[in-house]
Amino acid sequence: MSRVLIPISRAREQVLAATVRLAAEPVPLGIALGRVLAEDVVAATDLPPFGNSAMDGFAVRHDASSGALRIVGESRAGTPAPLAVGPYEAIRISTGAPLPDGADAVVPVEDAREEDGTVTATAAAQAGQHVRRAGDDLRAGTVVLRAGDRLGAAELGVAVGAGAAELLCARRPRVAIVCTGDELRAPGEPLGPGEIHNSNAPMLAALAQQEGAELLETVVVGDDRAATERAFAQALEQADLVVASGGVSVGPHDHVKPALAALGVQESFWRVSLQPGKPTWFGTRGERLVLGLPGNPVSSYVTFVLFARPALRALQGAAALPPRASARLTRSLPRRFREQAVRVALSEQTGTLLATPTGPQPSHITASLLGADGFAFVPPGDGELAEGDAIEVERI
Numbered sequence: 001m002s003r004v005l006i007p008i009s010r011a012r013e014q015v016l017a018a019t020v021r022l023a024a025e026p027v028p029l030g031i032a033l034g035r036v037l038a039e040d041v042v043a044a045t046d047l048p049p050f051g052n053s054a055m056d057g058f059a060v061r062h063d064a065s066s067g068a069l070r071i072v073g074e075s076r077a078g079t080p081a082p083l084a085v086g087p088y089e090a091i092r093i094s095t096g097a098p099l100p101d102g103a104d105a106v107v108p109v110e111d112a113r114e115e116d117g118t119v120t121a122t123a124a125a126q127a128g129q130h131v132r133r134a135g136d137d138l139r140a141g142t143v144v145l146r147a148g149d150r151l152g153a154a155e156l157g158v159a160v161g162a163g164a165a166e167l168l169c170a171r172r173p174r175v176a177i178v179c180t181g182d183e184l185r186a187p188g189e190p191l192g193p194g195e196i197h198n199s200n201a202p203m204l205a206a207l208a209q210q211e212g213a214e215l216l217e218t219v220v221v222g223d224d225r226a227a228t229e230r231a232f233a234q235a236l237e238q239a240d241l242v243v244a245s246g247g248v249s250v251g252p253h254d255h256v257k258p259a260l261a262a263l264g265v266q267e268s269f270w271r272v273s274l275q276p277g278k279p280t281w282f283g284t285r286g287e288r289l290v291l292g293l294p295g296n297p298v299s300s301y302v303t304f305v306l307f308a309r310p311a312l313r314a315l316q317g318a319a320a321l322p323p324r325a326s327a328r329l330t331r332s333l334p335r336r337f338r339e340q341a342v343r344v345a346l347s348e349q350t351g352t353l354l355a356t357p358t359g360p361q362p363s364h365i366t367a368s369l370l371g372a373d374g375f376a377f378v379p380p381g382d383g384e385l386a387e388g389d390a391i392e393v394e395r396i
C-alpha cells in the first residue's frame with residue numbers, strides 16, 4: 001500500500017476548491033444569530049439620527065449660561081421640546097432626548113441648582129459638553145458590516161442601528177452525520193462486551209452547529225456494507241456536506257470508501273500527513289461534499305476543525321481558514337513521520353504567545369481536547385522541537 005500522504009494545506013485546498021457557495025436568502029433579524037451575511041450592510045441614516053443629550057440635566061447655550069437660567073420647557077426621549085433655547089434660558093432634558101434648537105451644551109443635574117423655575121450651573125458649561133451629535137456612531141451611506149461577516153450579538157445590534165429589519169444571508173449548510181461502527185451505543189446506554197458510547201455524534205453535531213449548519217440527521221450504522229451504502233444514499237439526498245466518522249481505515253470492516261464509490265462519490269483525497277487524522281477521506285458528488293473522518297474521537301474532532309469547518313465557512317461565504325500566528329512552545333515536542341496538530345492552551349507573556357500542549361496527545365485521549373484554544377503544527381521530520389522554539393498555531 002502506498003504511503004503517500006498529502007499535506008494538510010493541500011487537503012484543505014482540495015476541499016475549498018470543491019466548495020460552491022450557497023445561495024442567499026433574506027433572514028429576519030430576530031433569527032439571524034450565527035448566520036453569515038451575503039451582502040454589505042450600509043447605514044440607511046445617521047446614528048444617532050439626531051443630536052441628543054448624554055446626560056439627564058439642562059440644555060443650554062454655553063456662551064449665555066452664567067447665572068440663573070429660566071427653564072422654558074422640557075425635551076424627553078421620544079418627545080422633543082416644542083421650542084428653542086434662547087440666551088440665559090434652559091430646557092430640562094433627559095438622556096437620549098433631542099437637543100433643542102439653540103442649545104450646544106448640557107449641564108448635568110449634579111452640576112445644577114434648581115430654584116423657582118430657574119437653574120444655575122455650578123460650573124461653567126463648555127461648548128458641546130454631554131452632547132451626542134447626529135452620526136457620531138454610524139454615518140448614513142457607510143458600510144457598517146461586510147458580506148462574509150458572521151452575525152453575533154454586536155453585529156445584530158449594529159444592523160438594527162443601520163436601519164435593517166432583515167438581512168441577506170447565505171443559506172444554512174445542511175449537514176448529515178453518519179457514524180459507523182458495530183460497537184457504538186447511544187450515550188448512557190448500558191454497554192455490552194467491546195461496546196463504547198457514540199461520543200462522535202454529539203461532538204460532530206455540536207461542531208457543525210457552531211458553524212451555523214442545519215443538522216439533517218445523525219445516522220448510526222453498523223459495520224455492514226449494504227447498510228452503510230443505504231445510509232449514505234439517504235444522506236446524499238439533501239446534505240450539502242456529509243460527515244462520516246469511522247470506517248475509513250484499512251480494516252476488513254471499513255466500508256465507507258467502497259459504499260461512497262458505489263454511490264458515485266468521486267474521491268478527491270484519502271490519507272493526509274496529519275496526526276491525528278491520517279485516514280481522512282474527501283470526495284464529491286456534484287456540489288455535495290463528503291468527508292470521511294477517522295473514528296478515533298480526537299481524530300474526528302481535529303479533522304472536522306481542519307477540513308469540515310473551513311468547508312462550512314466557505315459554503316456560507318465566510319473566511320474559510322483561520323489566521324496563523326507564531327507561538328513559543330513551553331515544552332519540547334517530538335517530530336514524527338506525519339505533521340502533528342497538537343492541542344494547545346494559548347497564553348500570553350510580555351507580548352509573546354505561548355503554546356502549552358494539553359496533555360497526552362494520542363488520538364483516543366479525548367481529555368486533550370479540554371482546555372485547548374488552538375492547534376500547534378509540528379512539521380514532519382526527525383528529532384524534536386525544543387522548549388522555546390517557534391511554532392505555528394491556529395485558534396480553534
Ligand SMILES: Nc1nc2c(c(=O)[nH]1)N[C@H]1C(S)=C(S)[C@@H](COP(=O)(O)OP(=O)(O)OC[C@H]3O[C@@H](n4cnc5c(N)ncnc54)[C@H](O)[C@@H]3O)O[C@H]1N2
Nearest residue numbers: 179181197198199200201246247248249278294295296299
Ligand atoms: N493497519 C492499520 N490500522 C490502522 C491505521 C493504519 O494506517 N493501518 N490507521 C490508524 C489510524 S491513524 C486511525 S485514525 C484509525 C482510523 O480508523 P477508522 O476511521 O477506520 O475508525 P474505526 O476503526 O471505525 O474506529 C477507530 C476507533 O474509534 C472508535 N470510534 C469509532 N466511532 C466512534 C464514535 N462514533 N464515537 C466514539 N468512538 C468511536 C472506535 O471504537 C475505534 O476505537 O485507524 C487506525 N488503524
Ligand code: MOO
Nearest residue numbers: 276277278299363
Ligand atoms: O491518524 Mo490516527 O487519527 O492518529 O489515530
